[in-house]
Amino acid sequence: MARIGVALGERSYDIEVGSGLIGDPARYVSHVAGRKAALVTNTVVAPHYLTKVASALRSAGADAIEIVLPDGEEAKTLQTLNLVFDALLAAHCDRDTTIVALGGGVIGDLAGFAAAVYQRGVPFIQVPTTLLAQVDSSVGGKTAVNHPQGKNMIGSFHQPVAVLADVSTLATLPERELRAGLAEVIKHGIIRDPEFFAWLEANLAKLLARDAAALEHAVVRSCQIKAEVVAADERETGLRAILNFGHTFGHAIESGLGYGQWVHGEAVAAGMVMAADLSARTGMLSRDEAERIRRLVAAAGLPTSGPATLTANRYLDLMAIDKKAARGRIRYVLLEKPGTAVLRSDVPEALVRQTLTACTAA
Amino acid sequence: MARIGVALGERSYDIEVGSGLIGDPARYVSHVAGRKAALVTNTVVAPHYLTKVASALRSAGADAIEIVLPDGEEAKTLQTLNLVFDALLAAHCDRDTTIVALGGGVIGDLAGFAAAVYQRGVPFIQVPTTLLAQVDSSVGGKTAVNHPQGKNMIGSFHQPVAVLADVSTLATLPERELRAGLAEVIKHGIIRDPEFFAWLEANLAKLLARDAAALEHAVVRSCQIKAEVVAADERETGLRAILNFGHTFGHAIESGLGYGQWVHGEAVAAGMVMAADLSARTGMLSRDEAERIRRLVAAAGLPTSGPATLTANRYLDLMAIDKKAARGRIRYVLLEKPGTAVLRSDVPEALVRQTLTACTAA
Numbered sequence: 001m002a003r004i005g006v007a008l009g010e011r012s013y014d015i016e017v018g019s020g021l022i023g024d025p026a027r028y029v030s031h032v033a034g035r036k037a038a039l040v041t042n043t044v045v046a047p048h049y050l051t052k053v054a055s056a057l058r059s060a061g062a063d064a065i066e067i068v069l070p071d072g073e074e075a076k077t078l079q080t081l082n083l084v085f086d087a088l089l090a091a092h093c094d095r096d097t098t099i100v101a102l103g104g105g106v107i108g109d110l111a112g113f114a115a116a117v118y119q120r121g122v123p124f125i126q127v128p129t130t131l132l133a134q135v136d137s138s139v140g141g142k143t144a145v146n147h148p149q150g151k152n153m154i155g156s157f158h159q160p161v162a163v164l165a166d167v168s169t170l171a172t173l174p175e176r177e178l179r180a181g182l183a184e185v186i187k188h189g190i191i192r193d194p195e196f197f198a199w200l201e202a203n204l205a206k207l208l209a210r211d212a213a214a215l216e217h218a219v220v221r222s223c224q225i226k227a228e229v230v231a232a233d234e235r236e237t238g239l240r241a242i243l244n245f246g247h248t249f250g251h252a253i254e255s256g257l258g259y260g261q262w263v264h265g266e267a268v269a270a271g272m273v274m275a276a277d278l279s280a281r282t283g284m285l286s287r288d289e290a291e292r293i294r295r296l297v298a299a300a301g302l303p304t305s306g307p308a309t310l311t312a313n314r315y316l317d318l319m320a321i322d323k324k325a326a327r328g329r330i331r332y333v334l335l336e337k338p339g340t341a342v343l344r345s346d347v348p349e350a351l352v353r354q355t356l357t358a359c360t361a362a
Numbered sequence: 363m364a365r366i367g368v369a370l371g372e373r374s375y376d377i378e379v380g381s382g383l384i385g386d387p388a389r390y391v392s393h394v395a396g397r398k399a400a401l402v403t404n405t406v407v408a409p410h411y412l413t414k415v416a417s418a419l420r421s422a423g424a425d426a427i428e429i430v431l432p433d434g435e436e437a438k439t440l441q442t443l444n445l446v447f448d449a450l451l452a453a454h455c456d457r458d459t460t461i462v463a464l465g466g467g468v469i470g471d472l473a474g475f476a477a478a479v480y481q482r483g484v485p486f487i488q489v490p491t492t493l494l495a496q497v498d499s500s501v502g503g504k505t506a507v508n509h510p511q512g513k514n515m516i517g518s519f520h521q522p523v524a525v526l527a528d529v530s531t532l533a534t535l536p537e538r539e540l541r542a543g544l545a546e547v548i549k550h551g552i553i554r555d556p557e558f559f560a561w562l563e564a565n566l567a568k569l570l571a572r573d574a575a576a577l578e579h580a581v582v583r584s585c586q587i588k589a590e591v592v593a594a595d596e597r598e599t600g601l602r603a604i605l606n607f608g609h610t611f612g613h614a615i616e617s618g619l620g621y622g623q624w625v626h627g628e629a630v631a632a633g634m635v636m637a638a639d640l641s642a643r644t645g646m647l648s649r650d651e652a653e654r655i656r657r658l659v660a661a662a663g664l665p666t667s668g669p670a671t672l673t674a675n676r677y678l679d680l681m682a683i684d685k686k687a688a689r690g691r692i693r694y695v696l697l698e699k700p701g702t703a704v705l706r707s708d709v710p711e712a713l714v715r716q717t718l719t720a721c722t723a724a
Contacts, residue, residue, distance in 0.1 A: 082440055082509075089511035092683070117479065120506065120517045144482065147444075149451035155482045156518065321454070 112143030116158030131181025180265025246272030474505030478520035493543025542627025608634030
């Protein structure tokens with residue numbers, strides 16, 4: 001088992017990464033012994049892991065209740081959030097209650113937001129069961145629900161008291177979700193760590209075969225990189241924006257197609273290839289390095305170009321209204337060199353159009 | 363005009379107290395010039411002050427939108443909150459938008475919570491138009507909405523960037539709400555400042571006659587006291603609990619009768635008389651001092667005893683489930699002496715029953 005400290009002053013916490021963590025009472029005891037715990041999960045994850053985690057919480061001395069929500073991004077709403085509040089209040093949960101989020105990014109975001117605002121804030125533990133959640137949404141304290149007008153429009157920054165990333169839960173993950181999670185793993189190598197990027201090139205086959213040791217290393221290194229960036233910029237006012245590498249284009253793909261057509265990691269994968277291509281066109285990154293990124297994304301079975309149905313004008317419109325657009329100018333995360341991402345809001349539109357043409361499926 | 367600094371590190375802000383502030387663009391310009399502002403108010407306040415504040419915001423250089431909500435505590439729900447999000451998103455409000463809460467405590471709590479969670483947090487300005495909101499809910503950063511199972515069950519700590527407490531808005535305040543606001547003013551004298559308490563005894567008639575200078579002093583001193591307490595304990599883990607003086611009994615009255623029968627300040631008024639009586643029974647406070655508190659509450663036209671319909675057993679049940687009960691024990695805020703409040707969770711139930719008997723209307 002590896003332990004990664006996320007240094008955020010009095011909100012610091014540890015991420016534990018390993019196999020078989022979620023059923024181990026010792027992992028929970030310091031947070032829940034003698035207190036209430038509310039285990040929040042969904043109908044897809046519950047049959048696999050609910051009993052195991054609930055038993056571990058009870059063995060750790062918690063008075064645990066179970067809240068099982070509908071599955072899917074479409075359930076990430078204020079209405080579903082209210083189901084959590086209903087259940088917490090029905091069980092007389094007070095401010096001493098710890099919320100345990102068991103599931104992927106949707107459960108983490110939603111249960112984390114419930115923890116952020118229930119009685120003005122209670123502790124929560126993240127138990128991410130997808131690769132994407134383990135390497136991305138469980139680090140950084142971002143919680144949210146969607147609004148019909150936009151994703152993650154209502155939320156908080158609320159740090160967990162602990163994260164248990166158990167790679168053995170990835171055994172039951174659908175293939176498409178495993179690949180989507182790899183997109184964010186690759187991103188962490190691209191923006192911060194050329195050595196890790198090279199390790200991913202060499203070990204991709206093991207990761208796709210779900211080799212536990214390889215997965216553990218990928219999760220550990222991803223979490224370390226994200227934790228470094230988040231610790232330096234908890235409230236997302238500066239450096240942290242580099243974590244959006246590939247996301248400006250990716251969000252345009254997701255919202256242009258309608259959410260749910262491509263999963264997030266797929267859109268980010270194509271977006272990273274676009275951002276690398278644009279970095280090359282601005283003269284910062286060599287064409288060879290951009291091509292390495294494209295090849296690794298392709299090898300992971302992820303899309304390397306945007307959908308044929310989205311025009312360049314549509315991308316530009318969508319990117320302009322994305323919330324990452326600072327005061328109307330589209331801000332891109334580009335690569336100065338492998339491992340070094342920078343923010344640019346002065347990219348000529350002509351270059352962006354060239355990238356979109358080059359990176360759109362025929 | 364008086365300015366009170368609330369010292370909360372990087373979340374510090376000023377409360378400005380005076381007459382005619384809300385129509386003065388200079389009060390807003392540093393917060394909204396060149397940016398969006400969303401003015402949130404309700405149908406009762408809007409006819410009096412909406413145009414004035416919206417004009418001032420526009421003169422200050424803001425692109426201001428107006429959001430008018432239903433009035434009343436029963437509108438302080440997740441559903442009404444969602445109306446705010448709908449309006450913000452329809453107007454393409456981004457993270458640079460400042461929310462301006464114009465109204466009483468309900469609007470402040472609700473619009474403040476909207477600001478806390480819209481796009482994970484945007485700035486907000488409090489423009490409280492009731493005495494209660496000026497002296498209480500506009501200081502401390504508590505925001506929330508109600509849930510059918512309990513008041514303020516869903517919320518955040520989110521500090522405003524500025525508070526404008528304009529005592530000229532109190533001219534349109536219904537008599538009953540003025541008196542209810544005085545309950546919290548009196549509370550601040552009781553728990554922290556015997557001199558201010560004596561000033562209130564001497565100046566109550568002026569306050570009831572809405573003398574602007576007297577109101578300004580009462581608001582300033584109340585805000586100073588609350589700001590001192592909050593600055594020492596922003597997240598309500600210790601000292602801040604003394605602000606709940608009168609509230610343990612008061613909340614029981616409110617929820618026992620059903621919310622809306624007595625307004626909050628009335629329930630707190632009777633609760634303060636009870637807490638003073640209980641302080642005398644424990645031997646800490648002299649009977650004379652407890653009687654002074656009862657007399658001032660009575661002179662303010664506020665109730666000095668609980669409703670005849672609530673039994674002692676019902677109080678004890680309600681106080682045990684109140685969220686201020688720490689791990690099942692009822693915690694009382696009592697007076698060690700005038701101006702010095704203390705927390706006690708070891709009060710013999712027999713004494714509490716004596717107080718309830720003595721302080722319940724025949």
